[in-house]
Amino acid sequence: MDILISGASIAGPALAHWLTRYGHTVTVVERAPAVRPGGQAVDFKGATHRTVLDRMGILDAVLARQTGGHDQTIIDAAGRPRAVIPGEFTGGEIEIRRGDLAEILYAHTDCEYLFGDTITSLTETANGVDVTFAHAAPRRFDLVAGADGIHSTVRRLAFGPERDHVQYLGYHYALAEFGDGFGEPVMYNEPGRMVAVGGPKASAFFVFASPELGYDRTDTEQQRKLLADAYLGAGWRVPDLMAKLPDSREFYFDSLSRVTIDRYSAGRVVLLGDAAYGNTLGGFGTGLAVVGAYVLAGELLAAGGDHRVAFARYEDQLRGYARIAQRGSAGPFLAPPSKLRIRLRDWTFRSRFLLGLLLKATDRFATDIELTDYASGS
Structure with missing residues (x-):
């Protein structure tokens, strides 16, 4: 089959890898001009995630570029330690920067990429889906997969407006890279505000409570101002960080939101990754993306290309596994309101018993699916 995938971050290239391995012709369209570098660290937990990476043939490459989970010290305004978040909690079993993982996945796909472009319309027919693009010529595909994130264009075109399927969770976040070191990783809180700095890439990570903000998602200067306004009057080293903000190398700003869609497919169009079951900073998004891609491609193989059967089986397996992404919000944990x-929250990390329960829970959720070995038919 001729299959179009929208999105070249994690879920899209992972799906492209499996589909081309199973004999399909794949095109990936991506709004960005190239694979996006940088980004926050992402992680994998447990045997399920490791098994999928191994079956993809990228486990060694991921391990070679892992950052390793680092302990992070929670401090007060005077820089005094309050608690320590262990690296095994923040970084899972394998931690890697999102951009590095995207580069690995891109290198392990053998398909056509349309960078600097986006889908503008989807029209399903009896024989396929007619697709128009902002720049490329119109084409027809047998299937279309939306792996284009929380703000998915495919989901909007095939399922309806974003406001019907995405719930704002009361927080925004930002990531900035400054190019000079901050020393050991530390995290500072004030009610409703958090900033974490440190690490080899000299990154700063912000989470703050706020009414939902309206802004141009392509205007980073506007976003920088929104962030600076949100941290007016903050203590510790925050004023210094805000002064450096205009010169930050990489900058990303978005809301903490959760996808609440009641189905993953509509006709010949299917969603995966954050487009289907995203929960910003929920801690399981990357694992869900690679497992979802594995299952979706595998079910298409098992169903002999019958997308109706494959999509139903894919949703049946992933709906339960992805339920962890539909629970709660990281906002009140990262930036408590009082x-x-x-x-x-700090006391939780000082209690070995409570921390142990948290670690066990995350491991259990990460492995709560039985993987089929599609290549062997078992």
Whole structure:
């Protein structure tokens, strides 16, 4: 089959890898001009994630570029330590920068990429899906997969407006890279605001509570101002960070939101990754993306290309596994709304018992699916 995938971050290239391995012709369209570098660290947890990476043939490459989970010290305004978040909690079993993982996946796909372009319309017919692009000539595909994130264009075109399928969770976040070191990783909180700095890439990570903000998602200067306004009056080293913000090398700003769509497919169009079951900063998005790609491609293989059967089986398997992404929000945990909630969160990391429960829970959720070996038919 001739299959179009929208999105070249994680889920898209992972799906392209499996589909081309199974004999399909794949095209990936991506709005960005190239594979996006940088980004926050992402992680994999447990045997399920490791098994999929191994079957893809990229486990060694991922391990070679892993950053390794680093302990992060929670500090007060005077820089005094309050608690330590262990690296095994923040970085899972394998931690790697999102951009590095995207480069590995891109290198392991053998398909056509349309960078600097986006889908503008989808029209399903009896024989396929007619697709128009902002720049490329119109084409017909047998299937279309939306792997284009929380703000998915494919989901909007095939399922309806974003406001019907995405729930704002009361927080925004930003990531900036400054190019000079901050020393060991530390995290500072004030009620409703968090900033974490440190690491080899001199990155700063911000999470703050706010009414939903309206802004141009292509205007980074506007986004920088929104971030600076949100941190007015903050203590510790925050004023210094805000002064450096205009010169930050990489900058990303978005809301903490959760996808609440009630189905993953519509006709010949299917969603995966954050487009289908995203929960920003929920901690399982990357693992869900690679497992979802593996299952979706495998079910197409098992169903002999019958997309109706394959999509139903894919959703049946992933709906339960992805339920962890539909629970709660990382916002109140990362940026607690009160001084009391900050103290209670910090106490969690000082308690070996509570921390152990958290680690066990994340491992259990990450492995809560039985993988079929599609290549062997078992």
